[in-house]
Amino acid sequence: MVKPERRTKTDVLVAVAIAVVVAVTAGLIWWTSDARATQSRPAAAPVPDLVSAREVPTALRQLWTAPSGKTTTPIVAGGAVVTGDGRTVEGRDPATGTPLWSYARDLELCGVTSVYEYAVAVYPDVRGCGQVSTIDAETGMRGAARTSYADDRVTLTSDGTTVLSAGENRLELLRSDMVRMISYGALDAPIKPGTPATPLCRFVSTQASSSAVSLLEACPGQADLRLTLLRPADDEDAPELKYIPQEGVAKDSDARVVAVADTTTAVYVPTPTPTVHIVDDTGATTASTQVGRPVSPQATASRAGDLITWWTGDSVMVFSANGLRYLYTIAPAGPNVPLGPGTVMAGKLMVPVTSGYDVFDAQTGRGERHIALDRAGSPTPVVPAVAGTTVVEQRGGELVALG
Secondary structure: OOOOOOOOHHHHHHHHHHHHHHHHHHHHHHHOOOOOOOEEEOOOOOOOOOOOOOOOOOOOOEEEEEEOOOOOOOEEEOOEEEEEEOOEEEEEOOOOOOEEEEEEOOOOOOEEEEEOOEEEEEEEEOOEEEEEEEEEOOOOOEEEEEEOOOOOOOEEEEOOOOEEEEOOOEEEEEOOOOOEEEEEEOOOOOOOOOOOOOOOOEEEEEEEOOOOEEEEEEOOOOOEEEEEEEEOOOOOOOOEEEEEEEEEEEOOOOOEEEEEEOOEEEEEEOOOOOEEEEEOOOOOEEEEEEOOOOOOOOOEEEEEOOEEEEEOOOOEEEEEOOOOOEEEEEOOEOOEOEOOOOEEEOOEEEEEEOOEEEEEEOOOOOEEEEEEOOOOOOOOOEEEEEEOOEEEEEEOOEEEEEO
């Protein structure tokens, strides 16, 4: 039997030194980690499910307000109304505005959106606005997360099943588990031979569905914009794509992608006549509807049930979410001018107007009645959504609940 080696005083000192180094290193990693910089306060109890309104109210009054400068539309997920302001995301009771849970970092938010029952918070790091975290809006518990290269400023949109994060040089389409479906644009480092690290074109306007991304690009050496259609492929960094030149639509024009439904795209062009074109997945224009006048730079679209409504600045164009078929336009009526896109409550289309809401038959656009509400001094657009029996409005950097 081999005699064991004798442990010396030096051995003990070396072991202690190693243990100290490991402990100090672990402490430094924790001290500088994202986890230490995160404050997560889950809900005390699961947030109750929302009960859908059975009818449109006969009157509305303001219930509560909250700052939400990091959202562009009201976010309703998991029974909560989600606000994002400064560094903090909060899930609130729709009726009272009371915070039910919160999530915060030591960095300013890039933006907040949602997917299914999750709030999606995006924070910056040295690689841009690419730190994406999900929060279960029913419990306030953290969910899936990812980090990637991104622009320093991004716009977040969601069709409810996927999230699009897009800047001027790069975009990503993410599933609800934060797995990337499509990546397109600039790279911080080439990952394949021949793949450029910088983009050839600037992204002007982008929208997406769970099946496609459509964007208008301004490219060097070309006077006109081009419409680019992206479709998921086996390789997320090499999506299927198709280029459709927009002849006569200058790069400095106010053209934009209005909406994407499945693989169909609605794109607005201001020349030669302000028009919305419907483009299928082959790049063919299947329908066109004239707008009448150039749209506002703040023109905003939103999904409302089975409808997509687009506020042009003084009117609301309504399309079917199935194929983007044009249905009707809600124009100014007397002193009441539409202030934003519509929302659906109890099967009726509600459009915010100068002195309240006008209520319409959602299928025909026939006006039914008016609900008075004082919004004196509110910025436009006013973007509404419904949380059970509560109407929630995004007014600039503020969220306002009505009941």
